[in-house]
Amino acid sequence: MVFEKENINTATMNSEMILTVLSAFAQAESESISQNVARGKRMGYKHGKFAFPYGRIIGYRKGADGKPEIIPEQAExxxxxxxxxxxxxxxxxxxxKLExxxxxxxxxxxxxxxxxxxxxxxxExxxxxxLLQKTFTEDVLTGVHKKNTGQLPQYYIExxxxxxxxxxxxxxxxxEIARRNSKSAANQRKRRRGRYNSKYALSERLFCGDCGSPYKRMTWNIHGRKQIVWRCVNRIEYGTKFCGSSPSIPEEELHRAILKAVQGLAANFTDEVAAQINGILHNIQTGESTKPNLQEQLEQTxxxxxxxxxxxxxFDEDTPFLDDRLKKLNNKIKSLKKAIEDSAARQEKANQPEMLLSAKDLQIQEYDDALTARIIEKITVRSRNEIEIRFIGGYKKTMQLT
Incomplete structure (x- = not known):
């Protein structure tokens, strides 16, 4: 092959060598340009300068001031x-729903x-x-984007x-995403039931007190009469091999017991119980006193x-020591921001009591699936006649099934 402009004939060894050298120079130049562009972007990120991805996100358009502006119909x-x-x-x-x-x-x-x-x-x-620099390009030649899991610093603009x-x-x-992702399978060896089932509030909340596996909703047909019951997944799939004595519980009995527990909670909604249910596990005063100290640490870091x-x-070359130190500092910055945010959230809840759960919210006359999903963390079947209900915040109540 002959390149007339460059006067290169690939049939000769000398031309092959020249072509190789020129290719290497071109590649090096491409990598250099890419690194300079990336470096420029990172400097922009550092100062809060970036291009908002309007074309890849719904709910926002560019406003008159150059900042994102909410599109009301898409925001819904x-x-x-x-x-x-x-x-x-x-x-x-x-x-x-959306479709x-x-x-x-x-x-x-x-x-x-x-x-x-x-x-x-x-x-976010x-x-x-x-959050800037969620991904990065590891190889400029392939152009493949990878998730940034600490390889490069990230920048969070609040x-x-x-x-x-x-x-x-x-x-x-x-x-809630973390809670659903953390659900493990009934059989730990096969891990066949890791998916979240949200059709009913009791799914992934009702557990066997014998083997610890989730309960599953089933419909029995007894002489033409249908009955909805909840049964241990291990018992269903493996019989008594892994779970020897878990009972089957009629759904009506579960609903009645949960309703009574919620009503009882409303009748005895003391300050202590309210604090547990709403997840306020730390003294607000402590949060206020530590916030300035955290803010000072954040600024120094x-x-x-x-x-x-x-x-x-x-530096033109990689600096492993600096990169490692930057990663550690970046992690510390994220940790301090999270601590400050948690402190502010606790104060916000204290200043806005309408955001908290009240006794009025619990005064229901029939079983409410949405309320169950909101305030109940776990229900354990202790026997055919007894369940233990654990509300968010750790408050527990033992109920009899009737």
């Missing part, structure tokens, strides 16, 4: 997704995916914050724009991080 879609998830809906049921309503995705499609809904639920932009959902709701959704980052940009 986001609120529907967050509220439905907290009420116990699975990703698939939320997907069905039935004719809601459009960021690309203008009517077909949604569970993955896109999950990304929305985990996107919907509570008004921005209150960058108006949030569609509150920070409290966003935190609750992240906790951020200054050290900025100083090392600028120092690292002066």
């Amino acid at each position: 879609i986001i609120r529907l997704i967050f509220n439905s998830y907290l009420q116990g809906d699975s990703l698939q049921s939320i997907k069905a 039935t309503a004719g809601a459009l995705t960021a690309r203008g499609n009517t077909a949604w995916s569970a993955q896109s809904i999950q990304r929305i639920l985990q996107n 932009k919907y509570c008004g914050d921005v 209150n960058y724009h108006e949030g569609i959902v509150s920070k409290q709701m966003f935190r609750e959704v992240q906790a 951020q200054q050290e991080f900025d100083r090392l980052l600028e120092m690292s940009l002066d």
Whole structure:
């Protein structure tokens, strides 16, 4: 092959060598340009400069001031997704809701995916914050993006724009995602039931006191009469091999026991119980006194991080020591921000009692699946006649089945 412009003939050894050298120079130049661009972006991230991804996110458009502006009709879609998830809906049921309503995705499609809904639920932009450098390009030649799990520093900008959902709701959704992901299978060796089942509030909340496995909702047909019962998954799949004495519990009895427990809780809603149910496990005064100290630590750590980052940009080669130190400082910054945020959240709850659960919320006359999903953490079947209910915050109550 002959390249006339470069006067290179690949049939000769000398030309092959020249071609190899030129290719190496071209590759080196490409890598250098890519590194400079990446370095420029990181410097921009450091100072809060970035391009908001309007084309890949619903709910926002560019406002007159250059900042993200909420699109009201699209914001309702986001609120529907967050509220439905907290009420116990699975990703698939939320997907069905959106498609039935004719809601459009960021690309203008009517077909949604569970993955896109999950990304929305985990996107901090919907509570008004921005996390920069979530991904990075490891190899400029392949151009493949990888998730940044600590390889490079990340930058978190709080209150960058108006949030569609509150920070409290966003935190609750992240906790619910973690709770669902943490569910293990009934048989630990095969791990066949790791998926979250959200159709009923008792799914993933009702557990066997004998083997610890979840209970499953079933319909029995006895002489033409249907009865809904809950049974231990281990007992269903393996008989008495792994679970020897778990009882089957009629759903009506479970509902009656839970209703009585909630009503009893409303009648005895003391300050201590209220604090447990609402998850206020730390003294607010302690949170207030530690916040200034945490803020001071954050500022000092951020200054050290900025100083090392600028120092690292002066080196043309990799600096493992600085990179390692930057990672540790970045993790410390995130930890301090989380501690400050938790302290502020506790104070916010204390200043806004209407956000807390009250005795009035518990004064129900019939079983409420949504309330069960909201306030009950776990129910353990102790015997055919007894269950133990653990509410959020750790408050427990033993109930008889009738």
